[in-house]
Amino acid sequence: MSSQRPRIGLTGGIASGKSTVASLLAERGALIIDADRIVRELQEPGGAGLAAIVEAFGPAMLTPEGQLDRAALGALVFADDQARERLNGLIHPLVRAEAAARLAAAPAEQLVVEDIPLLVETGQAPSFDEVIVVQAPLEVRLSRMERDRGMSREQALGRIQAQASDEERAAVATQLIINDAGLPELEAQVRALWGRLLASREG
Ligand code: ADP
Numbered sequence: 295m296s297s298q299r300p301r302i303g304l305t306g307g308i309a310s311g312k313s314t315v316a317s318l319l320a321e322r323g324a325l326i327i328d329a330d331r332i333v334r335e336l337q338e339p340g341g342a343g344l345a346a347i348v349e350a351f352g353p354a355m356l357t358p359e360g361q362l363d364r365a366a367l368g369a370l371v372f373a374d375d376q377a378r379e380r381l382n383g384l385i386h387p388l389v390r391a392e393a394a395a396r397l398a399a400a401p402a403e404q405l406v407v408e409d410i411p412l413l414v415e416t417g418q419a420p421s422f423d424e425v426i427v428v429q430a431p432l433e434v435r436l437s438r439m440e441r442d443r444g445m446s447r448e449q450a451l452g453r454i455q456a457q458a459s460d461e462e463r464a465a466v467a468t469q470l471i472i473n474d475a476g477l478p479e480l481e482a483q484v485r486a487l488w489g490r491l492l493a494s495r496e497g
Pocket residue numbers: 306307308309310311312313314315438442473474475476477480
């Protein structure tokens with residue numbers, strides 16, 4: 295029997311309910327390692343990510359206060375595919391290293407769930423024992439993005455289409471959560487999922 299903890303990833307398209315599932319898992323005792331939050335922390339002054347960005351793209355990426363100039367970086371990588379790939383090549387290994395360090399520091403008995411929005415897009419599925427995928431109907435996601443993110447329908451659809459498709463995510467899922475009803479139904483699914491995760495760890 296291996297004493298190694300299973301690697302559990304959580305992903306889902308934008309506005310599918312992934313963050314809600316992460317919170318529900320945290321309530322049950324999971325440690326959530328949030329890839330987006332790690333990116334933001336790496337990009338704070340003093341962070342390795344910000345240093346790498348300035349080294350690659352120059353001091354124009356900084357505000358006068360020494361913060362990341364998100365607008366400048368956004369404009370650069372939006373206009374230039376090579377720059378975007380270079381940025382990803384710099385940031386993703388740093389995020390993975392930080393996630394690995396947090397994983398190593400967690401108590402052995404705690405379930406750790408790595409919340410990675412672009413898990414499928416970045417080809418990471420094979421490194422996980424469990425891939426939890428959250429899906430919701432397109433119409434529901436579009437309405438949420440219009441409501442919560444102030445996007446037009448076209449913008450929302452563009453964001454969804456820039457990500458992996460439901461089929462691509464479902465193809466690598468070991469645990470599929472279909473979030474097509476209310477919060478009580480989602481909670482019930484997460485409760486059942488939690489039971490399966492505990493059982494597979496003990497199995
Ligand atoms: P994601 O992290 O996938 O972008 P969130 O978990 O932030 O999505 O969910 C987007 C919005 O939809 C949030 O306001 C959340 O509270 C809401 N939401 C998610 N699932 C449900 C549900 N089953 N019923 C009602 N609202 C939900």
